[in-house]
Amino acid sequence: MTTVAGSASSPQAVADAAAMRPTAAGLRTEISPLSPRAFRAPVARYRAYAAREADAMQAPVGQLATALRRGDRGAAQAAWGRACDRYLLLGAAYRALGPLDRAIDGMPGGLRRGVADRRFAGLHRLEHGLWTGAPLASLVPWAVKLARDVHTLRRVVRTIPITPLDYATRAHEILEDAQRDLVSGRAAPWSGAGVRATADASAATAAVVGTLVPLLQGRGDALPPVQYGLRRLDAELASVRRDHGGRWPATGALTRAQHERVDGRLGAVLESLAAVPGALETQLPRAIPALPALAAPKRAATR
Amino acid sequence: MSVDRRAFLLRSAATLGAGGLAGATAQQALAGSSPTTAPASSGATAALTARVPFDGAHQAGVASPPQDQMTLVALDAIAGDRSNLVQGLQALSSRARQLAQGTTMPEQEVDEPPADSGTLGTTIAPDGLTVTIAFGASLFDDRYGLARRQPARLTTMPAFPNDDLDPARSHGDLLLQIAAQRRDTVIHTLRELMRPVRDQFALRWTLDGFQSADRGPTPHSSRRNLFGFRDGTANPDVSDAALLDQLVWVQPGAEEPGWTAGGTYQVVRAIRMHVEFWDRVGLREQESMIGRSRDAGAPLGGSDELQAPDYEADPKGARIPLDAHIRLARPRSASTESQRILRRGWNYHRGFDAAGQLDQGLAFVAFNQDPRRQFATVQERLADEPMADYVTPVGGGYFFVPRGSRGAADWVGSGLFAA
Numbered sequence: 001m002t003t004v005a006g007s008a009s010s011p012q013a014v015a016d017a018a019a020m021r022p023t024a025a026g027l028r029t030e031i032s033p034l035s036p037r038a039f040r041a042p043v044a045r046y047r048a049y050a051a052r053e054a055d056a057m058q059a060p061v062g063q064l065a066t067a068l069r070r071g072d073r074g075a076a077q078a079a080w081g082r083a084c085d086r087y088l089l090l091g092a093a094y095r096a097l098g099p100l101d102r103a104i105d106g107m108p109g110g111l112r113r114g115v116a117d118r119r120f121a122g123l124h125r126l127e128h129g130l131w132t133g134a135p136l137a138s139l140v141p142w143a144v145k146l147a148r149d150v151h152t153l154r155r156v157v158r159t160i161p162i163t164p165l166d167y168a169t170r171a172h173e174i175l176e177d178a179q180r181d182l183v184s185g186r187a188a189p190w191s192g193a194g195v196r197a198t199a200d201a202s203a204a205t206a207a208v209v210g211t212l213v214p215l216l217q218g219r220g221d222a223l224p225p226v227q228y229g230l231r232r233l234d235a236e237l238a239s240v241r242r243d244h245g246g247r248w249p250a251t252g253a254l255t256r257a258q259h260e261r262v263d264g265r266l267g268a269v270l271e272s273l274a275a276v277p278g279a280l281e282t283q284l285p286r287a288i289p290a291l292p293a294l295a296a297p298k299r300a301a302t303r
Numbered sequence: 304m305s306v307d308r309r310a311f312l313l314r315s316a317a318t319l320g321a322g323g324l325a326g327a328t329a330q331q332a333l334a335g336s337s338p339t340t341a342p343a344s345s346g347a348t349a350a351l352t353a354r355v356p357f358d359g360a361h362q363a364g365v366a367s368p369p370q371d372q373m374t375l376v377a378l379d380a381i382a383g384d385r386s387n388l389v390q391g392l393q394a395l396s397s398r399a400r401q402l403a404q405g406t407t408m409p410e411q412e413v414d415e416p417p418a419d420s421g422t423l424g425t426t427i428a429p430d431g432l433t434v435t436i437a438f439g440a441s442l443f444d445d446r447y448g449l450a451r452r453q454p455a456r457l458t459t460m461p462a463f464p465n466d467d468l469d470p471a472r473s474h475g476d477l478l479l480q481i482a483a484q485r486r487d488t489v490i491h492t493l494r495e496l497m498r499p500v501r502d503q504f505a506l507r508w509t510l511d512g513f514q515s516a517d518r519g520p521t522p523h524s525s526r527r528n529l530f531g532f533r534d535g536t537a538n539p540d541v542s543d544a545a546l547l548d549q550l551v552w553v554q555p556g557a558e559e560p561g562w563t564a565g566g567t568y569q570v571v572r573a574i575r576m577h578v579e580f581w582d583r584v585g586l587r588e589q590e591s592m593i594g595r596s597r598d599a600g601a602p603l604g605g606s607d608e609l610q611a612p613d614y615e616a617d618p619k620g621a622r623i624p625l626d627a628h629i630r631l632a633r634p635r636s637a638s639t640e641s642q643r644i645l646r647r648g649w650n651y652h653r654g655f656d657a658a659g660q661l662d663q664g665l666a667f668v669a670f671n672q673d674p675r676r677q678f679a680t681v682q683e684r685l686a687d688e689p690m691a692d693y694v695t696p697v698g699g700g701y702f703f704v705p706r707g708s709r710g711a712a713d714w715v716g717s718g719l720f721a722a
């Protein structure tokens with residue numbers, strides 16, 4: 001057996017220990033699993049929150065359509081920003097909403113004809129048109145479709161099943177999403193709304209974490225660094241906003257120093273958030289059934 | 304080193320003898336074949352003199368073992384006309400053959416620019432160099448009158464769900480895959496190859512890749528990718544010629560134009576891996592996404608990298624989740640085995656992005672006989688795999704690798720232009 005230098009354990013045993021997995025010797029000891037029932041109240045609170053945000057999205061989407069019909073690009077862009085805020089505040093990271101998410105928030109990357117693809121719809125279709133000078137009248141049908149999808153959204157967020165595992169991972173996936181797509185400028189490339197969107201994602205994370213505080217308290221030490229990290233991130237974003245005259249700067253308008261600090265605060269809080277799902281487990285990692293050992297002839301045959 | 308790579312080296316050593324792959328590599332391969340020998344650190348210490356012939360029935364760099372260093376170079380054809388294009392292709396083959404063979408820089412007048420950049424000194428060792436030349440679909444447009452000879456299955460790579468393809472890092476008229484044991488060899492080759500073809504080809508994009516070092520524990524352990532997992536474990540056995548005829552090499556006849564026989568389709572995907580995010584994921588979740596253990600590379604529940612995952616005994620995914628990468632990529636059912644591809648991946652690192660995140664990933668290279676039947680089918684099955692959140696394909700393309708050149712008088716692609 002190969003052993004890790006300085007120990008009598010196999011690399012797998014060391015990896016198991018590092019990951020605190022059940023090993024032959026027994027189960028991890030420091031935290032026992034939560035009952036799934038413990039998630040009922042937090043998820044219910046989140047659901048009420050998400051329903052409020054989804055409801056609040058309807059108004060700016062309507063204002064967006066009105067502004068488009070009126071031919072007022074500035075007003076349309078402003079309404080777009082408010083609609084986008086609501087969607088992000090809802091915290092629907094990582095396809096939690098399935099195809100509806102793609103309809104509302106999808107990017108053109110995976111589409112055959114890119115931005116010209118008929119399936120490219122929703123907030124970013126409108127963003128593209130609003131910031132690249134498309135005739136406003138041509139965008140009206142997309143705003144109408146978005147209004148319909150938001151209507152569906154209001155229904156869906158009230159009923160969509162959320163498992164404890166979904167909910168525990170959402171606490172960190174909202175900001176993972178922000179780091180991958182928002183501060184990099186990958187999402188919202190035309191409006192440059194990445195910084196403002198990151199602030200929304202931070203608020204959404206705070207809302208989710210807020211509902212989990214009763215569960216996290218007394219379960220290891222995951223909570224304090226998360227709360228500290230969220231405060232640091234928010235303070236950084238607020239200072240960036242102040243530096244730009246009280247308005248959210250476009251991602252491209254951040255100075256290097258501002259970008260570095262926002263990225264760093266975000267990365268740091270993400271490192272802390274990574275401990276949340278583990279602290280909120282409702283079951284111990286299951287043991288993996290053994291695969292019968294490799295039959296000897298296989299290796300000989302491949303030689 | 305994977306089984307297949309070892310098998311290849313053994314075969315190469317046996318068939319090429321001292322005149323082919325040079326002594327050191329062959330000997331290490333032989334040493335590695337004995338399970339009782341200590342791990343051979345083959346790649347890193349391979350002799351500079353290791354040589355892979357440029358000419359042959361198939362181009363080098365497909366079924367040959369992946370070298371430690373690699374650069375993909377996509378070129379756009381800017382040749383004025385067809386004969387000028389032919390000149391460019393001839394020059395590429397002739398220079399590549401010379402460099403793969405190894406050469407000594409000729410004595411020269413001091414008042415002239417030297418014939419070689421000199422970055423490898425005056426003795427240019429082959430270092431296992433392979434240069435694989437391939438054509439993109441765009442070469443077959445109306446510029447050079449090649450439309451009617453386009454390989455039947457060559458298309459522009461489509462965007463798959465979750466792709467975020469950057470046009471500046473995708474497609475191209477020509478693709479060079481330059482691979483050798485050492486980075487300086489690769490870079491020297493690129494620099495020298497471009498000199499005679501400035502009037503014919505323009506750089507479109509490049510991507511540098513590297514293999515992780517051979518860190519054992521056994522001589523047949525696969526190297527790791529940047530998610531920390533062993534990559535290349537389950538690949539078709541490249542020493543099985545009949546298998547490669549089914550999966551990799553285009554066969555004479557069928558609906559393919561005659562000149563394509565002996566060639567293969569090359570799929571390139573530059574896949575960004577969101578490594579910071581990945582590093583924040585529990586080990587068990589990582590392993591469930593892949594379907595293998597991170598340390599040993601064994602199928603979950605197993606202990607040996609080479610064990611078969613035995614899905615039949617695990618119909619509900621209790622051991623290996625039904626949506627694990629390896630299970631979706633290859634369900635190992637009778638009907639999906641013809642979809643297998645030959646993967647040759649290299650890791651890449653290219654700085655960091657606007658959000659301060661490392662820009663690392665996989666220069667995914669796959670060879671197959673029919674990208675629709677094989678690569679695209681597999682890729683579509685992988686569309687919503689859990690790992691998809693952690694990777695973003697950002698570039699690449701579909702290319703056709705013609706058969707190998709027949710010798711010093713021939714050149715790669717000659718069949719396309721033959722009357």
Ligand code: HEM
Binds near residue numbers: 528629681
């Ligand atoms: C960054 C992206 C990817 C990563 C990190 C990755 C990683 C892995 C790993 C760790 C394995 C198991 C070891 C092995 O057999 O090589 C594997 C196997 C495999 N992957 Fe991927 N892969 C990626 C992309 C792809 C893509 C794009 C395809 C094809 C569309 C693909 C097809 C396969 C296949 C066919 C296998 C072998 C499955 C088997 O035969 O059991 N992979 N991959």
